[in-house]
Amino acid sequence: MNHTPHTLLINPTITSRSSARFPLALLHLSTTLDRDGSSRIIDGNMDRDFVDKTLHALDERSCTAVGISVMGGPQIEPAIAVSQAIRAHRPDVPIVWGGYFPTLYTETALRAPYVDYAIRGQGEDSMPELIAALHAGDTAKLPTINGLSWLRDGELVHNASRPFSRNGPPVVLPYDKLGDPRRYLARTFLGRRTAAHQASVGCRFRCTFCGVAAMFGGATALPPMARLERDLQYLKYELGADSIQYFDHNFFDREQDMIPLLEIMARYELPWWCYARADALLNLSESTWKLVRKSKLRMAYIGAESASPSMLKEIRKGTRPDQTLAVAELCRRQGVIPELSFMVAPPENTEEETEHTFEFIRELKRVNPQSEIIVYVYTPLPESSKHEKDRGKRASTPLRDQQGEPLVFPSTPEEWTQKQWVDYACHADAPWLNDKLRRRIHDFVTVLRCRYPTVQDLRSPTWAKRTLAAAASWRYRLRRYDSPWELNLANRIVRLRMPQVSGL
Template identity: 75%
Template sequence: MSQSPNTLLINPTITTSRVNARFPLSLLHLSAALDKHGSSEIVDGNVDRDLVDASLRKLEQGRFDAVGVSVMGGPQVAPAIEVSKAIRERFPATPIIWGGYFPTLHTETALAAPYVDYAIRGEGKESLPELLNALQNPEPALASISGLSWKNGGSIVHNPNRHFALPDDGHVLPYDKLGDPRRYLASTFLGRHTAAHQAAIGCRFRCTFCGVAAMFGGTTILPAAERLERDLSYLKYELGADSVLYFDNNFFDREADMIPLLEVMAKLEMPWWCFARADALLKLSESTWKLVRKSRLKMAYIGAESPNGQMLKEIRKGTRPDQTLQVVELCRRNGVIPELSFMVAPPQNTEEETEHTFEFIREMKRINPQTEVVVYIYTPLPESSRHEKDRGKRPATPLLDLNGEPVVFPTTPEEWTQRQWVDYACHVDAPWLTDKLRQRIHDFVTVLRCRYPTVQDLRSPHWAKRSLSAMATWRYRYRCYDRPWELNLANRLVRLRIPQVSGA
């Protein structure tokens, strides 16, 4: 009779320091699922900064039947490669399974690596336990596991996608596996002990540029109010959390479904931040907004993306520019700070669309000066990374670089660690950007964030932020963004916080 499987779950390093570590929620959910039929342990590279040593030490100290590595695109790919290679060298017989956004969006790329044996696409709470069972027993066969991609000789097999679920076993997540979970509570603009939490999974919208849409395919599942109350009560009364960052991909869904959750949050009154959509917030009734205010929503991160209505249609965003302007005013009236993200420098009409976005941002600031702005470069997903339901639908114009050549995406994990592709994955650069426009965007953002320092910056003293704002006033007023040398010099001393880099 085979032993119950024991799995080592690894969260490769992605934060710049321990202070920025948040709960590795995906691994906590996986661990809870695995422990129903076996056991599991977690190594979090955001806390255990020597990730390779910590992982190898765990494997040497106990018996593990497999290693699961959670991989986001961008800066997390390199440490994922490093730890996977080290494990393959030291423990060549131990199966290595990659899961998360990177192997979901780039499945064949992940499996092209000799140190990756299996890839879990989408949610892994059911697929991973089934895979562990299949590795220990002749039945069921690998081909029966939904959401799994695997190597069969010289070819790669992609099993059908798995339908998502949000099972509830009546227990909170196994936070104790992180050692002291209180070390994950951060001092933020929300409170002194801010916890990260995810209530719902997925998003029912199908934006063509979005990795969430590619992973979930337009599916979203909300938790029961009882579950949310149990989870938040544990965070508040057991761990001492006083505020919450909700990492739901889209917190506000249909109003009728949100009311029971908002009632729970209004009862606990923990200040919170979340992702939201302009159209969803505009549809809320006054009675629901009353609940929102009582629940102490402090900031909502809203994907505005573009002031171009036609572009919003092409990327299937489902919102309009006028709704963006309406929602910043609505948030002002309800005491909520809107944090809006924009994607500049699209592949077509690159400079024109970028300047149009700059002017739109100024209009938003006129309506609500408290509006926070995050500027990204528009870097669409490769066609092969879109959800299978969406591939071939509304195919985008081929992406061309500055030389007019087609953009060729990496075919190995190592290639994705090159600076140009890390920047692409993080929406900070694109092959079609000229040096002149790249500098123009950088200068605009410098003037904007100096003129309106973010409230999320707790490190910089108030006098410094006021001084920078005063220095930037004339540049902002007269649109003199180019070469803000004095602001760059002052920033070396003050080092204003950048939300898209350091997060909430």
């Protein structure tokens, strides 16, 4: 046995190479594992043969365990594939699932014969403790590891949840474990070499539909100024990044806490994109907006969610439709593009709410034509997947399918790979939608994105986007969304970029 534990960390394929970004979760996890051992990262987004590469890595060096980061949706299938391959090739090596999916669907993950342990929430403290216990063969330690779920004699055991950790990495993330980290710098509308980064973690808001709220329970942690400066210095001067895509769950928190961070970003002047809230941006003072402009914020992704005040209240969003309109106007004045996301087709008043949202989007476009619009289908989390603090707090109408039957969520990872559930996880479809409304949403989105092509599309030639915008203008003006056959045909040739599918 090696004197120190060694962990293999896997990021199963979830996107194309061109859309691949730093696997930040595994990089953060690796820094903590390396304090008392070592780790290796295999990224399926870059290495398409990541299953074979994983098996070779297990042959090359003894491993204490394999940790697999699992999101919902399209990442489930490759996560299953690599887990099954590991189990068949090396049945003695423990398999640990961590991330969004095993946190929200813990029992579902552990029902699989190829998952031995599940880490709920943050793994930076739980995973090293688990690896240390496994390396020492000390199974008596397992019940003491907060945030761990596991099987004991065939019975599911859920240890106490781990408190939110505000400790960030003490050193620059080990980007060299990814091979050449520069291959992750992408050409985007922000710049030619856009780097992904996460400064803060969590969100202090508790939206009932949000996986971030389920993961972190309304907590957030901002980075120390020195750490942000250290990271930006490395990304800009060592890797050559010329812009940043911040994956912070909610970048703008309280203004007084943001000012020191914005002052650092203003010095580096790296154009950036982030997630934000309408109320937070509206509450910024003019002096802070001056810093925001100097730091070169180009686009803010804002969860508008709904045009209905009652729905916003129901999902505990904490914002209002008038604030959405106000922030679109504010962004226009400040030179920032608002990327506004909406959730249509809720389980109740499905068609009425959807048409109301369409009209609200048109109003937003009148206020600020540069507003980018992302349309999702509203697919709420099951009650069992919410954070333990939020379960059962308010009675909600049971979800039902088109036939009026209660919605039964998958009980195994394999069931989550079925198209209907992949679409549900990706907010692309819901069991209560009928074909007519499904087509209506698709047609509206087609007309909207042809009439207003996204600035994020660098692939489609300008003439093609202008031609499509002109072709869609009469439909948009007259609200003739149904069966836009000519736009669908043109899209097969031009293939406009869809940010809700491909991201930045």
